[in-house]
Amino acid sequence: MDPDSVAKAFVEHYYSTFDANRAGLANLYQEGSMLTFEGQKIQGSQNIVAKLTSLPFQQCKHNITTVDCQPSGSGGMLVFVSGNLQLAGEQHALKFSQMFHLKPTPQGSFYVLNDIFRLNYA
């Protein structure tokens, strides 16, 4: 599978899971994974999922505008996403940018080693 397709497939899977079942993101992270969410640094799959499932909204929908990817060396892949995030009940969607550093698993899949999320304020 070519890198761009892998990146697109990952992005679709990540945000579908986020929007339908945030706890299901747990198997995309490992102990050494790092998330920086609006400047807050969190480490490890358990803490990361705890943070994401505790965000102050029940329902949300990510709409992806752009996906860029590049190989990061040693089999890893960098994925840079921009889009908007619609929270249930809110009139206006929030714009965001996010980058993922994916590393291969022995099973031939990918996990998220690095994750940085920022809202893009107007």
Added chain:
Amino acid sequence: MDPDAVAKAFVEHYYTTFDSNRGGLANLYQDGSMLTFEGQKIQGAQSIVAKLTSLPFQQCQHSITTVDCQPSGAGGMLVFVSGTLQLAGEQHALKFSQMFHLMPTQQGSFYVLNDIFRLNYT
């Protein structure tokens, strides 16, 4: 030097150089460096600097809003930046997000292995 300080120093150096002397960015990239600029993929220091020096404006000023960084493994560092870009003569600044993957050089400095730039349209 702690990672956050390294990231901040790199970001200041990068954008100061970009804004005053784009040709001077050449020594921040190497042969294997990759830039994706608004979706266009470019490889190698020479081609990257050719692209950046040929952008259709003479003068610009980057103003940085946020800088996030995380270690990428194997001594590398991921830096995620958001800010605005004011072009000379334009009334409104452009918003952008950019990610860098820095790798150490033998001289104890860093070079840019991966660089992805996107404008954030309102």
